[in-house]
Amino acid sequence: MAEQKVMIVDDDKNICELLRLYFEKEGFKTAIANDGQTALDISKTEKPDLILLDIMMPDLDGWQVLREIRKYSEVPIIMLSAKGETFDKVLGLELGADDYIVKPFDSKEVVARVKAVLRRSSGAKETEEQEGIVEYDKLIINIKNYEMIVDGVPVDTPPKELELIYHLASNPNRVFTRDQLLDQVWGFEYYGNSRTVDVHIKRLREKLEGVSDKWELRTIWSVGYKFETK
Secondary structure, three states, X not given: OOOXXXXXXXXXXXXXXXXXXXXXXXXXXXXXXXXXXXXXXXXXXXXXXXXXXXXXXXXXXXXXXXXXXXXXXXXXXXXXXXXXXXXXXXXXHHHOOOXXXXXXXXXXXXXXXXXXXXXXXXXXHHHHHHOOEEEEOOEEEEOOOOEEEEOOEEEOOOHHHHHHHHHHHOOOOOOEEHHHHHHHHXXXXXXXXXXXXXXXXXXXXXXXXXXXXXXXXXXXXXXXXXXXXX
């Protein structure tokens, strides 16, 4: 298996160097960026397997960089931040981050979290290659090209919305709690405010409500959600 490359983005050069040493010791290749624009440039030219992205940076901050990268890439991204408030973690989730690590951190834990996210990402790719498409009456969800077709018409669906409905529809009639969905779809072991799941479900409902009487995206009150077939 080819060496995997981690890009470390932080305006603190000491943090970058410390993490670089740890990752290279573990057999990873590394790329370093000390500002947001450089991070965007490197992400396009070197195509890292994962990005560690600091939030508080001059000029382009981590949120802006995350938004830009998500316009053209689904590369796993782990946010690094001294801000540990629930709001920041929820924002990271909603913008498409795969994990969130609060500073100060233990470098060994960062390496372990990176390996975990890469394993999940690799597993997801294998699943996509084996399956990739879920079909129901008047509904096709294609995770390979991130397309949802409703009653024969492609419907614009952001990546996390599509991953969420794909996960639910791949496990029909199974109830998932919000925390399970955060962990399995977003990749967070996240115990704070789970309203981000509700927001994504609401948006999906607007696209899927009343399309077919053979399936339904259902709320199981005080528990979670399921894709119910009839």
